[in-house]
Structure formats: C-alpha cells, structure tokens
Amino acid sequence: MKKKVFIIVGLILSLSLIGGSLAYKAYKENKKLKEEKKTAQIIANTKKEYGFYLKNEIKENPTNKTEKLFNEVILESNKNNSIDFASFSKNNLVKDLNNANIEEIINTINLEEEKYPLNSLEEIASAQISNNSQSNDVNKTILSIYKKHKFIKNLEQEKQKRQEYLNNLNTLKEELTYFRNSQDYSVKDGIYLCKNEDIQNKLKDFSTKYNLNLNITLENTKIEIKDRGVPILCYHGILDEPWGQTNLFVKVADFDAQMQYLHDNGYTPIFASEIKTASNVSKPIIITFDDGYKDVYTNAFPILKKYNIKANIYMISGWIGGDVYMNEQDLKEMSQSPLIEVGSHTVSHKALATLDENQIETELKDSQKTLQEMTGKKIDVIAYPTGSFDERVVAIAQKYYKYGLSTIKGKENPLNLNTYSLRRIYVYRNYNLNTFKGLF
Numbered sequence: 001m002k003k004k005v006f007i008i009v010g011l012i013l014s015l016s017l018i019g020g021s022l023a024y025k026a027y028k029e030n031k032k033l034k035e036e037k038k039t040a041q042i043i044a045n046t047k048k049e050y051g052f053y054l055k056n057e058i059k060e061n062p063t064n065k066t067e068k069l070f071n072e073v074i075l076e077s078n079k080n081n082s083i084d085f086a087s088f089s090k091n092n093l094v095k096d097l098n099n100a101n102i103e104e105i106i107n108t109i110n111l112e113e114e115k116y117p118l119n120s121l122e123e124i125a126s127a128q129i130s131n132n133s134q135s136n137d138v139n140k141t142i143l144s145i146y147k148k149h150k151f152i153k154n155l156e157q158e159k160q161k162r163q164e165y166l167n168n169l170n171t172l173k174e175e176l177t178y179f180r181n182s183q184d185y186s187v188k189d190g191i192y193l194c195k196n197e198d199i200q201n202k203l204k205d206f207s208t209k210y211n212l213n214l215n216i217t218l219e220n221t222k223i224e225i226k227d228r229g230v231p232i233l234c235y236h237g238i239l240d241e242p243w244g245q246t247n248l249f250v251k252v253a254d255f256d257a258q259m260q261y262l263h264d265n266g267y268t269p270i271f272a273s274e275i276k277t278a279s280n281v282s283k284p285i286i287i288t289f290d291d292g293y294k295d296v297y298t299n300a301f302p303i304l305k306k307y308n309i310k311a312n313i314y315m316i317s318g319w320i321g322g323d324v325y326m327n328e329q330d331l332k333e334m335s336q337s338p339l340i341e342v343g344s345h346t347v348s349h350k351a352l353a354t355l356d357e358n359q360i361e362t363e364l365k366d367s368q369k370t371l372q373e374m375t376g377k378k379i380d381v382i383a384y385p386t387g388s389f390d391e392r393v394v395a396i397a398q399k400y401y402k403y404g405l406s407t408i409k410g411k412e413n414p415l416n417l418n419t420y421s422l423r424r425i426y427v428y429r430n431y432n433l434n435t436f437k438g439l440f
C-alpha cells in the first residue's frame with residue numbers, strides 16, 4: 001500500500017516538475033519575442049530618427065553628439081562639391097600680377113585653405129559612435145546608418161581630392177609669392193615688362209600653365225620697338241614682266257635679295273595676327289601681299305620657303321582663279337604651309353569708304369566666310385582695298401576681324417597698336433637693296 005502511495009506522489013511530483021519547466025520555457029520564449037519586437041521597434045525608431053542624415057538634410061538644433069556628427073558629415077560633403085582648382089584659378093587669376101593684386105589672391109587662397117581642413121576629415125573618419133545611455137542595438141544601428149552615407153563610403157577618395165586641391169592651392173601660393181618678391185618685372189597697362197630673360201621665362205611658364213595669355217616682354221625690347229616700330233611691308237606681285245601699275249611688281253631676283261637680307265640680318269618675320277606679341281621676338285617684321293596674284297604662288301612662295309620666311313596673303317575672294325590670280329588649289333596649298341597666313345582683301349576689291357554699310361558688311365563678311373571655307377582656317381585680318389576705310393568700315397571690321405590693314409605709311413608699335421588701321425610700308429619695283437634697307 002505504502003509503495004503505491006509513494007509511486008503516485010512521485011508521479012504527481014515529476015509531472016508538476018515537467019509542467020512547471022514547460023511553463024517556464026514558454027514564459028521565457030514569450031519574453032524573448034517581446035524583447036525582439038521591442039528591439040526591432042527601437043531599431044526602426046532609430047532609423048527614422050536619423051533618416052535626415054541619409055537624405056543629406058541638416059538637423060536644426062542638434063540635441064546629441066550623433067546628430068552633431070551627422071550634421072558635420074553633411075556639411076563636409078556639401079563643401080567637397082565645390083572643390084575645383086581649375087575654376088578657382090580661372091576666377092582668381094584675372095587680375096594683373098602686381099604686388100597689391102597678388103596679395104589679394106594669396107588672401108583668397110588662405111581663406112580657401114581654411115575652408116577645407118584635412119583634420120576635420122580625420123575626425124570624421126575616426127568618429128566613435130557609442131552612447132552609454134543607449135543600448136548596443138541602438139548604437140549598432142546608428143553606426144550602420146553612419147556608414148551608409150556616400151561621403152563616408154568614399155571618404156578615402158574625398159580625402160585625396162581635398163589633398164590634391166590643397167596641394168594645388170599651395171603651389172599657386174608659392175608661385176605668386178615668388179612673383180610678389182621679385183623686383184625683376186613690373187606691370188604697366190597690362191604689359192609685363194621684364195628686366196631679364198629668367199623672369200620673362202618664369203612669367204611665360206606661369207601664363208601657359210594657367211592659360212592666362214599674359215602680354216610679357218623684355219623691357220629693352222620695348223624701348224627698341226618703341227623707337228623703331230614693327231615694319232609691315234606691303235607687296236603685290238613678284239614678277240619680272242609687269243603689267244598694269246608696273247611699280248607694284250617687284251622683280252623676282254630683287255625679292256630674293258630682300259628676303260635673303262632679312263634672313264641674314266636676324267629679322268623675325270611674323271604673321272599679322274601675331275603683331276601684339278611682336279615684342280617677344282627680336283627684329284620683328286611682317287611681310288604682306290595684297291590681291292592674291294598667281295605670281296605670289298609661283299615666284300614668291302618658293303623664295304619664302306627657301307629662307308623660311310613667314311608671310312601674309314590677302315585674297316579677293318570673288319577673284320580667285322583664272323590666269324592672273326591664284327586658283328583655289330594654289331590657295332589651299334599655301335594656306336597649309338606653316339609659313340603662310342591668309343587674310344581677306346574683300347569680295348570684289350571696291351573702295352570700302354565709298355560703299356553703304358550693307359555693302360561694306362557683305363564685302364567683309366562674305367569674303368571671310370568663303371576664305372574660311374577654302375582654307376579651313378580662321379580669317380582674322382583684313383586689308384582694305386586701295387587703303388580705303390572710314391569709321392563705319394572700322395566698326396564693321398571689328399565685328400569680324402581682329403586686325404585691319406591700311407596703306408597709311410609708317411611702322412606699328414605693338415604696345416600701342418592702330419589695331420584697325422595698321423600702317424604699312426610699300427615696297428616698289430624701282431627700289432634697290434639699299435633703298436629697301438632704309439625703309440625700316
């Protein structure tokens with residue numbers, strides 16, 4: 001009997017034990033589920049709370065360290081968008097490099113350098129996100145949000161970009177400081193007058209590097225040119241058996257002797273379009289041919305090539321071809337040569353000052369268009385037929401051309417050009433070599 005009772009009691013006890021442990025297990029699982037749900041809710045809330053960050057929105061009145069950090073990342077990332085050294089130099093190197101302007105540019109560089117401190121990126125990179133008052137889940141969530149921002153993802157590249165920008169700024173500052181400390185040049189009316197070739201070369205390199213197109217010249221060249229000017233020689237035909245106005249046709253042997261003289265005596269023949277920088281070369285001279293006669297192609301061109309002399313030919317666009325004038329093929333061949341620059345001599349060689357404005361415009365515009373199509377090159381210079389021009393002609397020439405050639409006698413000072421009435425010196429058939437030498 002007693003044994004039975006024991007067994008029953010034992011059974012009841014063990015059943016209740018099992019039941020109890022099962023109930024406890026269920027209770028625990030329930031609790032865990034609740035916690036998981038709670039955590040999910042916290043994570044969802046956290047994501048929502050810091051959603052502004054991934055939308056790149058600044059949090060007004062940040063209330064904790066994380067919000068402050070997120071704001072900082074957004075500000076830095078927005079700043080990086082404006083990093084562009086090419087446009088910085090383009091916008092800031094527009095002034096002459098005199099001391100006052102250099103000082104101003106250096107100040108701008110200093111301000112720019114302060115805007116992009118590298119150590120702020122270091123701080124961002126090493127930012128620790130942990131807040132003891134918050135659970136691990138929350139901190140982990142915040143950290144994963146933090147890393148999702150584009151700027152943080154590309155932080156290494158952003159750092160490099162900024163480093164490169166700062167390096168470029170620093171180099172520019174060093175270059176400018178060098179020029180500021182130099183006593184070897186001065187700037188007057190946009191012209192850089194250099195005391196020696198060393199500073200001239202440094203300014204030229206700087207001008208090329210930053211695409212500035214500075215007008216740089218040696219001081220003594222300026223004086224030399226001011227005294228002497230640049231001669232622009234005006235030829236027409238180079239022909240032994242002349243026709244028409246015979247004095248306009250120089251004999252072939254005479255022309256050869258004249259070109260040899262220029263060659264042997266250190267003259268630098270340049271294109272008319274290069275006259276502004278004539279002071280950069282020694283003994284500049286400009287050779288021009290009006291009308292585009294066939295004999296310029298057959299007789300003058302070989303001599304120009306023989307002495308490596310640059311020349312300019314002014315074509316009457318409506319008179320190309322035939323026996324007297326160059327044809328399109330001749331013109332194309334000459335325009336391909338590095339020794340020849342083609343310019344316009346209008347469409348039909350009328351005295352421009354006698355025309356109305358519409359006619360003038362047609363003569364200037366249409367001839368340019370035709371010649372540009374034939375040569376594939378920009379036509380920037382016009383020679384006024386018979387030297388006829390007035391204010392209206394100049395006003396219209398300014399619309400289409402960079403320079404206008406007159407027949408007013410004289411030389412041109414490249415530092416003070418008569419841009420649309422460049423003076424010239426005629427070379428006539430009856431000049432001997434001594435007369436020629438005395439012309440300029």
Ligand SMILES: [Zn+2]
Nearest residue numbers: 290291385386
């Ligand atoms: Zn002419």
